[in-house]
Amino acid sequence: GIPVVMVSHQLDRIAELCSHAILLDHGAVAAFGTPQECISTYLAPDRHGVSLSDDAPATIESVALLNDGAVPSGGPMRLGVHGRLRREVALDEVDPVVVIVRNASTGAIISVVGTTTCGITLLPGPFALEVELQMNVPRGIYLVQAVVADRRAERILAAGPTLMVQVGEGPAFLGPVQLNGRMSTLNER
Numbered sequence: 001g002i003p004v005v006m007v008s009h010q011l012d013r014i015a016e017l018c019s020h021a022i023l024l025d026h027g028a029v030a031a032f033g034t035p036q037e038c039i040s041t042y043l044a045p046d047r048h049g050v051s052l053s054d055d056a057p058a059t060i061e062s063v064a065l066l067n068d069g070a071v072p073s074g075g076p077m078r079l080g081v082h083g084r085l086r087r088e089v090a091l092d093e094v095d096p097v098v099v100i101v102r103n104a105s106t107g108a109i110i111s112v113v114g115t116t117t118c119g120i121t122l123l124p125g126p127f128a129l130e131v132e133l134q135m136n137v138p139r140g141i142y143l144v145q146a147v148v149a150d151r152r153a154e155r156i157l158a159a160g161p162t163l164m165v166q167v168g169e170g171p172a173f174l175g176p177v178q179l180n181g182r183m184s185t186l187n188e189r
Helices: 011-017 035-043
Strands: 021-025 028-033 058-065 076-085 094-103 109-114 125-134 140-150 155-168
Touching (some): 028 035, 058 094
Antiparallel strands (some): 076 125, 094 109
């Protein structure tokens, strides 16, 4: 029943250990609420000066987790991505929506999937996408961001908000990847 104050930049530890969070920016309270809310505010692209190309053919307006609560290890993570395609693009040059998933502890990219690799063609104007990824990863905190990518130059033209996703317990496994292993006996006669 005694409050404990933890000061850290380890986002995964904050999400795992804390029930409430306060985000300070130069000594002033920038956000107060759940760890997920404060981490999302901390990771917002405009907070870190992510430069968006003025000539980017698309903008990512929002990324939202459509699951209720934590995603179980090995289970599906469903995302809603909303944005606007400003003009037609050559798909061999620009991928209008690329979803990048990173391990919050290490920053390592664990998955990248885009409209081009999924065979989705967007028309100019507003768009709404549902993205489903099977989270075959260990329990922990993962960061998800949608970006507009220049495929030829291999650079990000525009970045959307970063979302924190908590992956919870699932079937027991060892190793860095959850392969949803199954076993059964073979009865010999």
